[in-house]
Amino acid sequence: MKNNIRIERALKNMTQAELAILVDVSRQTINTIESNKYIPSTLLALKIAKVFDKPLEEIFILEEKDYPVKAGTKK
């Protein structure tokens, strides 16, 4: 899964710390989500999407590698 949080933040001219306060987590958590090291819970993802006023799918995007590869069933 990848995400556009960094881009959306830049559009809103918002720092990681400001976003962190708005969604009630630490700055470290926003940072690790942005660098794809941590996958947020549905709750946190929805809160982040609400801050940017966009639907969830525009901020968090599934990737090919999120699907386990099974022979013959490749998407």
Next chain:
Amino acid sequence: MRPNYLFPYKSRYLGIALILLHIPVRLIWEMANPGIDSHRLPVKGNDSILFTNEHLFFLASSVLVLIGLFLIAFSKEKIEDEQIYQLRLDSLRWAIYFNYLVLLFSLLFTNGINFIDMLRLNLWLPLLFFIIRFRWVIFRLNRSLNLEKSSHEE
């Protein structure tokens, strides 16, 4: 939010204080009572030595250290969010793995009084391992943030 059953953030300092307090108390005790091996519980086949001064001191100091470790391990972080929650669970799992590895080895390679010593070690070993592992991942988390910040500023 689900309740997390953790102690308040500041109780960590109480825990550290309890452990630090235990060291001079223990040292004074050992100096005042030379020749007494206070690491050993009086379980030498003679039950009448239970609840002697030595035994009570051993109990008191062990309880002090245990409560201290417990408070340090299970007090909240400053911002206790879902990532911390995950790291905490992860560290707890490693502590259990490690603990059972130690138990298995002591089961295989020790017996009698040594095995009892290993069990006593088990009073605080999992907590200690959990604390070290948890602090280490949090340290790494903060370091990655600082590294990123400095690379942005350049």
